[in-house]
Amino acid sequence: MDSTVELYGAQTGNCIRAAIALEEVGLSYTPKLIDLSSGAHQGTDYLALNPLGKVPVLVEKEEGREPFVLTQSNAIILHAAGKVAGRLLPENDRERAIVLERFFFFVTDVIAVSHAAFSLRGSNMQEAQTILTDRMLATLETAERYFDRDEFIAGRAFSVADIAGFTITLSVKSELPWPKLPNLSRWFAQIEARPAVQRGLQVFNKT
Numbered sequence: 240m241d242s243t244v245e246l247y248g249a250q251t252g253n254c255i256r257a258a259i260a261l262e263e264v265g266l267s268y269t270p271k272l273i274d275l276s277s278g279a280h281q282g283t284d285y286l287a288l289n290p291l292g293k294v295p296v297l298v299e300k301e302e303g304r305e306p307f308v309l310t311q312s313n314a315i316i317l318h319a320a321g322k323v324a325g326r327l328l329p330e331n332d333r334e335r336a337i338v339l340e341r342f343f344f345f346v347t348d349v350i351a352v353s354h355a356a357f358s359l360r361g362s363n364m365q366e367a368q369t370i371l372t373d374r375m376l377a378t379l380e381t382a383e384r385y386f387d388r389d390e391f392i393a394g395r396a397f398s399v400a401d402i403a404g405f406t407i408t409l410s411v412k413s414e415l416p417w418p419k420l421p422n423l424s425r426w427f428a429q430i431e432a433r434p435a436v437q438r439g440l441q442v443f444n445k446t
């Protein structure tokens with residue numbers, strides 16, 4: 240049966256993470272660039288897909304079925320992981336739980352705090368923005384401990400936790416005290432060099 244996958248997005252951390260996940264599992268998909276600066280995400284057609292007017296959105300179309308729509312980057316990443324057993328999420332219960340622990344460490348303790356700080360940009364709450372940014376950076380630095388025994392963020396294999404950690408680290412690269420973070424430094428260079436990660440970084444890059 241014919242099926243197609245589309246990923247609507249822009250050059251933002253949430254969209255790049257979703258794209259990297261699709262690239263890492265080798266799913267064939269069509270990127271649909273949404274121009275946030277012209278408000279394309281607030282148009283009627285786009286709001287019909289995602290009433291929140293946010294990117295990314297994944298749409299799977301299969302003949303004879305209603306389109307399947309996902310409107311959260313983390314749901315898209317986990318959905319991609321489900322496409323190839325054991326590829327981005329271990330099949331072993333405990334190993335999978337550790338991957339999810341570290342995936343959510345980045346999603347809730349680092350990325351969400353970063354978003355909260357970002358949302359205060361241009362407001363008169365500069366001090367609050369600085370507090371949130373400093374807290375997010377301090378939390379991110381604690382990821383250094385995850386490499387005591389293992390090569391990746393959550394074990395011996397690349398996983399959704401590495402995807403969650405990579406783009407937020409990239410976005411604050413110039414603000415991290417790299418000499419104090421030798422493990423994170425080695426890990427970051429290794430993840431950045433992955434061909435699928437490189438492709439994901441370019442999917443919505445229009446420059």
Ligand SMILES: N[C@@H](CCC(=O)N[C@@H](CS)C(=O)NCC(=O)O)C(=O)O
Pocket residue numbers: 251252253254275280292293294295310311312313
């Ligand atoms: N929790 C959502 C957040 C999505 C989100 O905030 N997307 C931003 C770009 S990273 C966006 O669409 N911003 C445009 C706007 O809010 O107008 C996810 O992870 O997918």
